[in-house]
Amino acid sequence: MTAPVRTATFAENHAGLLLSAAVVASLTIVSLLSGFLGAIGPDGDDVMRLVQVRELLEGQAWFDLRQLRLGPEGGTLMHWSRLVDLPIAGMAAALSPFLGSETAISFAITVWPLISMLIVTSALVGGARALGGRGVLLFTCLIAFAVLYRHFRFLPGSIDHHNLQLGLVLLGAVCLLGRERPPAPMALAGVSLALAAAIGVEVHLFVALIAAFVAVDWAVCGAPAQRGAVVFGASFAATLAATFLITVPPLDYWTVRCDAHSSVILLAGLTGGVSFALAAQVTSDKSLAIRLAVLANVAAITAAMIMISGPQCLANPLDALSADARELWLARVDEARPTLVYLNGRLDEFLFRLGTILAGLGAAVLLARRGDNTRAQVLFILLLTVSLLFALYQTRFYVFGQLFAILPLALLAARIHAGDAGTSVPRLAYLAVLLLAVPFLWSLAGKMIAPPKAPAVQPFAAAEACDPRAIYAALNALPTGRILAPASEAPGLLLETHHSVLYGHYHRNLAGIDAALAIFTGPPDAARARLRAAGVDYLLVCPSDTEMQFFAGHAPDGLIGEIIASRPPAWLEPALAAGPATIYRIRMD
Numbered sequence: 001m002t003a004p005v006r007t008a009t010f011a012e013n014h015a016g017l018l019l020s021a022a023v024v025a026s027l028t029i030v031s032l033l034s035g036f037l038g039a040i041g042p043d044g045d046d047v048m049r050l051v052q053v054r055e056l057l058e059g060q061a062w063f064d065l066r067q068l069r070l071g072p073e074g075g076t077l078m079h080w081s082r083l084v085d086l087p088i089a090g091m092a093a094a095l096s097p098f099l100g101s102e103t104a105i106s107f108a109i110t111v112w113p114l115i116s117m118l119i120v121t122s123a124l125v126g127g128a129r130a131l132g133g134r135g136v137l138l139f140t141c142l143i144a145f146a147v148l149y150r151h152f153r154f155l156p157g158s159i160d161h162h163n164l165q166l167g168l169v170l171l172g173a174v175c176l177l178g179r180e181r182p183p184a185p186m187a188l189a190g191v192s193l194a195l196a197a198a199i200g201v202e203v204h205l206f207v208a209l210i211a212a213f214v215a216v217d218w219a220v221c222g223a224p225a226q227r228g229a230v231v232f233g234a235s236f237a238a239t240l241a242a243t244f245l246i247t248v249p250p251l252d253y254w255t256v257r258c259d260a261h262s263s264v265i266l267l268a269g270l271t272g273g274v275s276f277a278l279a280a281q282v283t284s285d286k287s288l289a290i291r292l293a294v295l296a297n298v299a300a301i302t303a304a305m306i307m308i309s310g311p312q313c314l315a316n317p318l319d320a321l322s323a324d325a326r327e328l329w330l331a332r333v334d335e336a337r338p339t340l341v342y343l344n345g346r347l348d349e350f351l352f353r354l355g356t357i358l359a360g361l362g363a364a365v366l367l368a369r370r371g372d373n374t375r376a377q378v379l380f381i382l383l384l385t386v387s388l389l390f391a392l393y394q395t396r397f398y399v400f401g402q403l404f405a406i407l408p409l410a411l412l413a414a415r416i417h418a419g420d421a422g423t424s425v426p427r428l429a430y431l432a433v434l435l436l437a438v439p440f441l442w443s444l445a446g447k448m449i450a451p452p453k454a455p456a457v458q459p460f461a462a463a464e465a466c467d468p469r470a471i472y473a474a475l476n477a478l479p480t481g482r483i484l485a486p487a488s489e490a491p492g493l494l495l496e497t498h499h500s501v502l503y504g505h506y507h508r509n510l511a512g513i514d515a516a517l518a519i520f521t522g523p524p525d526a527a528r529a530r531l532r533a534a535g536v537d538y539l540l541v542c543p544s545d546t547e548m549q550f551f552a553g554h555a556p557d558g559l560i561g562e563i564i565a566s567r568p569p570a571w572l573e574p575a576l577a578a579g580p581a582t583i584y585r586i587r588m589d
Helices: 015-034 044-057 082-099 101-131 134-148 162-174 183-199 201-221 223-247 263-283 288-309 323-332 339-343 347-369 374-393 395-417 427-437 439-449 468-476 487-496 510-521 524-534 546-554 559-564
Strands: 482-484 538-541 572-578 581-586
Touching (some): 015 101, 015 134, 044 101, 082 101, 082 223, 101 162, 101 395, 134 427, 134 439, 162 183, 162 201, 162 395, 201 395, 223 263, 347 374, 347 427, 374 395, 395 427, 482 524, 510 524, 510 546, 510 559
Parallel strands (some): 482 538
């Protein structure tokens, strides 16, 4: 007698919809309560993206990525992809006739991060279904909500490109989980990974790792993986070529840019994708030794193409920064700092960033040892290990690891809850897995076990916080000129005023960064000559700004140190005050 087939519940059939609705509601409520709903996100990169979108809507050419108001005379060529500008600008342009331009832009920047989040939730639900089992889907939704419910990358107004890259890389990975390697998901994986790679180089190693997994999986399995391997390689190459034609101007087709989509990325992707697809089509029924040899040749040809077309791209693009820029600027950019710095008095932040990743890695290793979806667990182990290493190098990569950890943790919790983890493991242990999956609980544990912190010693007297709105209003009353201000203020100044800025947190703004650091820390007499050379008209000083405080402490006899100590040089003329902030006019006579 056959067992009755259990009918799937409404929640199971519509898990993706329910999870997405819950996360969207949570993110919207958080944004509303914080007062940011309808406004641009607080992160400077979100603001700079809006500057880029606005200028596109105002008539800047599609292929022209110059930010003419950033840096010294001539501006700065930005490396951000138009692929992210397109949906935001498209929504705003389509709605402008009905809502007005400002309301349409506000709507677009509110909705776009939530759409990016839908890619993540859809990928997670699809991955849970591929791993199988009713419990896996349930626990995936629970853990995903705990990770995403107020995720800063997906809050309304967060329009930087990282949220889209997170969704695309995760989608590319989970499309590989099906045991039969069906062609449609494999093609979607190729498209997703190529789009992520075209948007920004920070995910290139993740993309290369996932592509390598597909290649080795084909080499080991042979004919059963043939169709999936062929469509993966072909779709990856085709998408990379299409994005190149869409976003790279014809005059730059042979220009190598290591920090953006360019010829070196296109040639490497085309070589690897097409040659792999051909290899899979021709040699899938050959012996394992032949397949491995062919795969080695594909890897060698791809590597040779990179060495020929852009060997300089094997180095870190930030190596071009001067020693002062690395020490005084890059080392203080929060997202570029190693996570280990949080061990110095911020154990809660350290555990928040790495706890869930380590738990997910442990879950994947345990499941792999048990032979539970071993192929999938190997992929998760690789992704989580790389995420951990990247996060130790630059803390911004921890968000990838938290998303990669969701599925192995959900699978382990489901197995324990169902009693499939062995008689020695009590079923209630699934609760421990759920707790280990929640980043907030890791942060809470860090706060509880961290020793009491000694009061921070302030090198300068506490100063009143500056009001950006008052600063913008004051600057807009002055004739148009170039401003030297803290780097974090650059996006807001570009968005809210008609002025240019010399200095911002963008590595292609190298000339502006070096000039600003020399001015801030150099003696006042030398600073005056440098200000003249950089064409700076106004100096914005907010005594409470952390960057101003840093430079005053680093170089007490430098220009900023003298100003903070109430000893501004005579050639600085206060033009306007905006609360505690002072806007100085540089006198050149």
